[in-house]
Amino acid sequence: MKPPFGQRLPATSGTRWGRACGWVALLTALVPASAEAARLRGRVDGVRNLLNPVWAEARDPKQHGYSFREPVATVRAEFRRLFPHAPKEICIAALAPAPQKAPPPVLVRVGGGRTTPVTIVVPPGTRLTFQNTDPFKHRLHGVSIPTFQPADTVRGATREWSVPGAGVFEIRDELAPSLRMWVVGDPNVAAIAYPSMKGDFALSVEQPGEYTVQAFFAGKKIGPALPVTVKDADLDLSKTPLKLADEKAAVAADKAEVEKAKSEADSDAKQGGEK
Amino acid sequence: MVLSRFWYVLLGLLFGASLFLLHIASSMYNRAGLRARAEGLSADAQVVSWYLRDDARQRSAQLIPFALESDVAKYLQKSNESEAKVPEDARGKLTQALQRVSAQIPKDAGFDSVFAVDQNGRVVAYVGYEQASGMEDFELGGYPVVADALHGYVRDDTLVLDRMYRVVARPVEFDLAAMPAGAIVGARVIDDRFARELSQRTGAAVAFYANGQRAAAASPAEFNTANLDAIVGDLTDLEQDKDYREKGRSAVREIGGMIAVQYTRxxxxxWQLGAGYAVARMPAAVSGPLGFFSKADDKDKKAGNLPLAILAAVLAAGLGILFSFLEHTRPLRVFKLEAAKFAAGTIEQLTPSHFRGLFRKIASDVNDGVDKQLAKGGGPRRGPADFKQVLGDIPDQPVMSAFSLPGDAQDSAASAPGSGAVSVPMNSAASGQGAGRPLPSPPGSAPRRLPRPPGAAPAAAPAAPAAHLEATMPEGGLNEWGSGAADESEWHDVFRDFVATKKQCGETVDGFTYEKFAERLRKNRDALVQRHGAKRVKFGVYVKDGKAALKANPIKE
Incomplete structure (x- = not known):
């Protein structure tokens, strides 16, 4: 079972201690409200029809991200689409009808060219703890966020930031252009979860009642909002998976992308020939 | 002098033209150097770019053995099956597999670090990246190059992490019907070794920079690598360069007059982090005409044809000397010889036809001047008077009896005319060995009048020793000869002085009488008066060569 907010800490002695503290704080906050949390099991579909905006931007030749980039013939075309890594990038949130209390600090790992998670939905006032898990420093900052100015975070160090209000906040790293994180401040979010590679997810809500299950990707809502009524028992939503993106639209987008790339290549060749 | 002057003008023109040409040459050289330098830098930048791309392609091919290694695909797939944690056995096996394949790759084609990344982006195993030791959650999945590899692409990238890395990645497939099991990533550190290798293969002086600092640099032997440090101060202004900002390659920039640089992202x-490389060349410019000497290397100096330059200089100098000799030295020498003949009286006048040009005119003028002076009767002669010239030939001893004693003829003959003095020996033959022996004279003594010795008898001269009579103009002029009267009454005083002087000089005065003395003076006086038209002649006594002598001074009053 995963905590309702945030991700597991890295398995180092320091982070283990931090993770334990997070758990204790979270349990302390949730236990008086409910004796037993209900689990909402569900599944997302169409993750491979999504497109990671960072990677999609990086593949554009105009971004000068590479000197050569070629597909490997043995890899099937369907896998070449730059779909996101769902366990980090697709955030499933259970939205209550009323504002929710801010949860304990949520750990965000910074490493490997991205944050974990990449998208997170939390109530305003939630404190996020950014921990550098890379062997080199990062310099995080919030885009147009006065309370999150660029500052170095060395290896293993942490940095705190509280979500100032409702809205979408983008976090970047001055030293790693590919690192982009989106924090969605929503006062009604009661629980969040991240799907597995297969698309399965499990939300833990503490209070019975009416909820809306909504998926978020890259700071935006994706797919339909799924209203659910939670009672004392666990709820299985797998039979009606959240369809995040339409395959036809994705295929059409891919075709359009291929056509665009082809026309640009032809244009470049023509210009080269004229020269 | 026409040739000489023409030559001087020609040399001046040649010098001015040479200077002008050198200035033009230096300007043209600098302009050509600028153009060549700009083209060279662009070529260098392009070659480095091609090298980096080709190197990345070559090294991406070296990833194939990793991707085909069965254990790599197998244990990456095993890692994918465990989303929560990377299996330890998968780490171990993969590490061994990576080491095994790395050992088979040629050293110059290999990597500094190799990473095996699963579908979750986690680094399951790696070699050559000890910074990540003990970091179980180390991952690379967020970087576009790794994401592309996980999605079936092979590509390169340049990452700025703790250092700058050239990275290539390709997918690792376990099941062709499924998504790639992971990716294999190879990285090369961009350090001095990398830069050196690049410089050796491209011939370019190159420096890599990131975060406003120089990361690595190398250059060919003829280029001082330390000069590349100068780019650090230039990086702050680099973003102002429009070409660099928009196209990724700057215009040629000169740093402190030391090096010319072109930057490329x-x-x-x-690219987005402002990291890149700079190629540099030394400016090929001269500061002025003399700058060529400092810029020329041995090869240039060899091509300079020094013997021809020396030959031209020698010929020019020889021609100048020849013209100078023909038009200056030789005529002057001829004139000098002619003047010497004229001075010696060999010729009566200078012969203008022997000369040319100005010297002919000078000779003619000199002749005219001499003629005019002679027509005036000549000017006063300056300098010592030649007694012989004044008196004419003075009779020998038999005639000059007043100054000689019997038997002194041979001594008189010894006093040769033309010596400038008429010497009349006065010693008698009876004096024996004393004849002709000079008395010692005080060193440096000049002709002078001696005071009359006190108590000396004016006419008591028993034997007259050899005496010298010499007519000489004293240096002090005629005034020193006193205001004496023109009659013979002075001659007694002169006789007394003469006798006293002879005694002082150790000469004998036996038989030396005033009558003889006066008779001799009288003859000389008459001769002088007749020759020079003088009214009277004043005589004086002095010592010459240790002997008493007389001086005659004709006075025209």
């Missing part, structure tokens, strides 16, 4: 994430 590196492809990959480094």
């Amino acid at each position: 590196l492809p990959g994430e480094a």
Whole structure:
């Protein structure tokens, strides 16, 4: 079972201690409200029809991200689409009808060219703890966020930031252009979860009642909002998976992308020939 | 002098033209150097770019053995099955597999670090990246190059992490019907070794920079690598360069007059971070005409044809000397010889036809001047008077009896005319060995009048020793000869002085009488008066060569 907010800490002695503290704080906050949390099991579909905006931007030749980039013939075309890594990038949130209390600090790992998670939905006032898990420093900052100015975070160090209000906040790293994180401040979010590679997810809500299950990707809502009524028992939503993106639209987008790339290549060749 | 002057003008014109040409040449050289330098730098930048791309392609091919290694695909797939944690056995097996394959790759084609990344982006195993030791959650999945590899692409990138890396990645497939099991990532550190290798293969002086600092640099032997440090101060202004900002390659920039540099952004994430490389060349410019000497190397100096330059200089100098000799030295020498003949009286006048040009005119003028002076009767002669010239030939001893004693003829003959003095020996033959022996004279003594010795008898001269009579103009002029009267009454005083002087000089005065003395003076006086038209002649006594002598001074009053 995963905590309702945030991700597991890295398995180092320091982070283990931090993770334990997070758990204790979270349990302390949730236990008086409910004796037993209900689990909402569900599944997302169409993750491979999504497109990671960072990677999609990086593949554009105009971004000068590479000197050569070629597909490997043995890899099937369907896998070449730059779909996101769902366990980090697709955030499933259970939205209550009323504002929710801010949860304990949520750990965000910074490493490997991205944050974990990449998208997170939390109530305003939630404190996020950014921990550098890379062997080199990062310099995080919030885009147009006065309370999150660029500052170095060395290896293993942490940095705190509280979500100032409702809205979408983008976090970047001055030293790693590919690192982009989106924090969605929503006062009604009661629980969040991240799907597995297969698309399965499990939300833990503490209070019975009416909820809306909504998926978020890259700071935006994706797919339909799924209203659910939670009672004392666990709820299985797998039979009606959240369809995040339409395959036809994705295929059409891919075709359009291929056509665009082809026309640009032809244009470049023509210009080269004229020269 | 026409040739000489023409030659001087020609040399001046040649010098001015040479200077002008040198200035033009230096300007043209600098302009050509600028153009060549700009083209060279662009070529260098392009070659480095091609090298980086080709190197990345070559090294991406070296990833194939990793991707085909069965254990790599197998244990990456095993890692994918465990989303929560990477299996330890998978780490171990993969590490061994990576080491095994790395050992088979040629050293110059290999990597500094190799990473095996699963579908979750986690680094399951790696070699050559000890910075990540003990970091179980180390991952690379967020970087576009790794994401592309996980999605079936092979590509390169330049990452700026703890250091700058050239990275290539390709997918690792376990099941062709499924998504790639992971990716294999190879990285090369961009350090001095990398830069040196690049410089050796491209011949370019290159420096890599990131975060406003120089990361690596290398250059050919003829280029001082330390000069590349100068780019650090230039990086702050680099973003102002429009070409660099928009196209990724700057215009040629000169730093402190030391080096010319062209900057190029590196492809990959480094592009957005402002990391790149700079190629540099030394400015090929001269500061002025003399700058060629400092810029020329041995090869240039060899091509300079020094013997021809020396030959031209020698010929020019020889011609100048020849013209100078023909038109200056030789005529002057001829004139000098002619003047010497004229001075010696060999010729009566200078012969203008022997000379040319100005010297002919000078000779003619000199002749005219001499003629005019002679027509005036000549000017006063300056300098010592020649007694012989004044008196004419003075009779020998038999005639000059007043100054000689019997038997002194041979001594008189010894006093040769033309010596400038008429010497009349006065010693008698009876004096024996004393004849002709000079008395010692005080060193440096000049002709002078001696005071009359006190108590000396004016006419008591028993034997007259050899006496010298010499007519000489004293240096002090005629005034020193006193205001004496023109009659013979003075001659007694002169006789007394003469006798006293002879005694002082150790000469004998036996038989030396005033009558003889006066008779001799009288003859000389008459001769002088007749020759020079003088009214009277004043005589004086002095010592010459240790002997008493007389001086005659004709006075025209």
